[in-house]
Amino acid sequence: MAIHIPSRVVRFFKERPRLTRALDRTIAPFEAVSKKLAFGCRMCGQCILHETGLTCPMGCPKTLRNGPCGGVRMNGHCEVVPDMMCVWVKAERRSRLLPWRGTLLKIQPALDWSLKGSSSWVNLLAGVHDKGADR
Amino acid sequence: MNDSVPESMGPADARPRGAFERALASGRPVVTCEISTGDGADPEVVRRRGRLVRDHVDAVNVPDNTAGIPHMSGVAAAAILAQDGIEPILHVTCRDRNRLALQSDLLGAAALGVRNVLCLTGDHMVHGDHPDAKPVFDIDSMQLVRLARRLTDEGRYLSGREIKSRPALFVGAVENPFAPPYDFRPTRLLKKQEAGAQFIQTQIIFNVDRFAAFMTRVRDLGIDRRLPILAGVAPLRSARTARHMRDNVPGMEVPEDLVRRMDQAGDDRARREEEGIRICVEIIERLRAIPGIAGFHVMPIHWEEAVGEIVRRAGLVPARTAQRPDVDTQRLIPATAAPSSASKEHRS
Numbered sequence: 001m002a003i004h005i006p007s008r009v010v011r012f013f014k015e016r017p018r019l020t021r022a023l024d025r026t027i028a029p030f031e032a033v034s035k036k037l038a039f040g041c042r043m044c045g046q047c048i049l050h051e052t053g054l055t056c057p058m059g060c061p062k063t064l065r066n067g068p069c070g071g072v073r074m075n076g077h078c079e080v081v082p083d084m085m086c087v088w089v090k091a092e093r094r095s096r097l098l099p100w101r102g103t104l105l106k107i108q109p110a111l112d113w114s115l116k117g118s119s120s121w122v123n124l125l126a127g128v129h130d131k132g133a134d135r
Numbered sequence: 136m137n138d139s140v141p142e143s144m145g146p147a148d149a150r151p152r153g154a155f156e157r158a159l160a161s162g163r164p165v166v167t168c169e170i171s172t173g174d175g176a177d178p179e180v181v182r183r184r185g186r187l188v189r190d191h192v193d194a195v196n197v198p199d200n201t202a203g204i205p206h207m208s209g210v211a212a213a214a215i216l217a218q219d220g221i222e223p224i225l226h227v228t229c230r231d232r233n234r235l236a237l238q239s240d241l242l243g244a245a246a247l248g249v250r251n252v253l254c255l256t257g258d259h260m261v262h263g264d265h266p267d268a269k270p271v272f273d274i275d276s277m278q279l280v281r282l283a284r285r286l287t288d289e290g291r292y293l294s295g296r297e298i299k300s301r302p303a304l305f306v307g308a309v310e311n312p313f314a315p316p317y318d319f320r321p322t323r324l325l326k327k328q329e330a331g332a333q334f335i336q337t338q339i340i341f342n343v344d345r346f347a348a349f350m351t352r353v354r355d356l357g358i359d360r361r362l363p364i365l366a367g368v369a370p371l372r373s374a375r376t377a378r379h380m381r382d383n384v385p386g387m388e389v390p391e392d393l394v395r396r397m398d399q400a401g402d403d404r405a406r407r408e409e410e411g412i413r414i415c416v417e418i419i420e421r422l423r424a425i426p427g428i429a430g431f432h433v434m435p436i437h438w439e440e441a442v443g444e445i446v447r448r449a450g451l452v453p454a455r456t457a458q459r460p461d462v463d464t465q466r467l468i469p470a471t472a473a474p475s476s477a478s479k480e481h482r483s
């Protein structure tokens with residue numbers, strides 16, 4: 001399930017980089033707090049929560065965005081943090097409850113680490129979201 | 136066993152093929168094994184281990200800082216094996232290198248005669264001897280598979296820049312059917328196939344029933360027809376090793392009856408090692424009955440001497456042995472003492 005932003009909107013923000021930066025500075029703190037409380041967000045700036053069963057994959061110590069590693073314990077917990085449930089065990093379970101399906105099958109592109117800390121909502125509007133180098 | 140050769144092995148592209156790829160295309164059960172790369176700067180250690188297994192397998196896996204413990208660079212060790220005429224499969228993990236280092240290592244390995252690369256996430260360093268190191272994990276194994284294929288097929292770096300002389304890599308990936316979420320594992324394998332994986336090696340199989348269930352789903356998805364899957368096996372050396380693997384290696388499943396059998400074999404070295412090899416061969420026999428497996432990957436865990444015996448008893452015939460009737464496969468190579476610790480790299 002890809003979120004579609006009209007090209008008009010993307011062009012609007014592309015042509016106004018200073019406005020986009022100002023918007024990012026304003027929105028990013030609110031996005032950080034609200035998504036941190038709700039999903040344990042790490043502000044990667046390229047949010048794929050809606051494609052990973054509303055579970056933030058950046059909570060994984062290996063920051064895996066394409067599925068679990070092979071070290072998940074028999075009880076479903078993380079091999080690195082034994083008292084934490086593997087984010088992908090949670091993601092797989094929750095994605096079954098979502099009305100949209102098949103999102104776990106999507107191959108997520110490599111992360112653009114230069115966007116870390118920025119608002120993924122603004123990045124989405126500005127068209128820099130979800131534009132991995134290996135797309 | 137697979138009667139038909141998987142589609143990915145077809146003659147579609149003109150890329151030069153290595154011995155391992157040709158072996159997979161032959162349709163007979165292929166055997167690979169893993170060796171330790173040596174805990175120092177002595178190339179002779181790698182050569183000696185290579186010689187122990189070279190006549191028994193089609194290709195030799197060279198791990199990349201297994202379990203987060205530094206060893207000789209896998210690229211160097213694989214190049215040493217390639218110089219000796221042994222076909223290496225180089226493990227490349229995402230733990231220690233970012234996308235720049237991964238790309239240069241892939242090109243460097245190809246320049247040194249390494250064709251086969253196995254893309255893994257990598258064990259986390261918390262279990263190694265440098266738990267304070269900075270984890271890299273810039274890209275993941277899925278993206279690494281795609282990156283290696285991109286270098287080979289498109290001749291472009293991740294940045295899009297053109298590579299002057301592109302490598303001819305044969306790209307593999309791994310899967311661990313024994314770690315939750317179990318239902319997602321075949322799907323993750325499908326993703327790896329779609330990312331461009333050309334062969335698969337699995338985690339060590341002790342629980343054959345769970346693996347059979349995994350393979351049923353894999354066949355439903357049609358993955359086994361599109362890329363060869365090598366089933367991972369390993370000989371247990373003692374009841375202590377079995378317990379260590381069961382209790383301390385996440386993602387490893389060692390059923391209770393196997394631990395019991397190793398206990399019953401007692402402390403006598405010859406007896407427990409014989410029992411370990413016997414169990415391993417039994418597992419291979421059971422795996423042969425599962426459709427969709429292209430061969431076996433033996434992970435001897437510092438016990439390279441066992442590989443020849445396992446391959447011989449299982450009746451597997453790698454290319455080199457078939458070509459060289461002078462090789463005495465009946466000979467039981469005496470085991471030498473080595474501390475055993477569980478190999479973890481094939482989990483991720």
